[in-house]
Amino acid sequence: MDSSLNFDKYVSTKDRETYINNLILSAELVIIDNLIQGCRVSDDDQLLETAVKGDAHFIISGDQDLLTMNQFEAIEIVTV
Numbered sequence: 001m002d003s004s005l006n007f008d009k010y011v012s013t014k015d016r017e018t019y020i021n022n023l024i025l026s027a028e029l030v031i032i033d034n035l036i037q038g039c040r041v042s043d044d045d046q047l048l049e050t051a052v053k054g055d056a057h058f059i060i061s062g063d064q065d066l067l068t069m070n071q072f073e074a075i076e077i078v079t080v
Helices: 013-026 042-053
Strands: 058-060 075-078
Touching: 042 058, 042 075
Parallel strands: 058 075
Antiparallel strands: none
């Protein structure tokens, strides 16, 4: 089954395409070098490095390993 059909009852195909196009236009490419080692789970270090290099103000996550940090450098780590 086509996974896009799951969204059809909530958001039209046109609205999804518009959203994705706007996201692409406003996104910033961030190259990571795997230099940051700040989380107890090494897979999350890539997210931390992306946030630092992308000048993020917040990391919004449901990941408990990140949430227990509360912040990394000056970046607040919060849940929805």
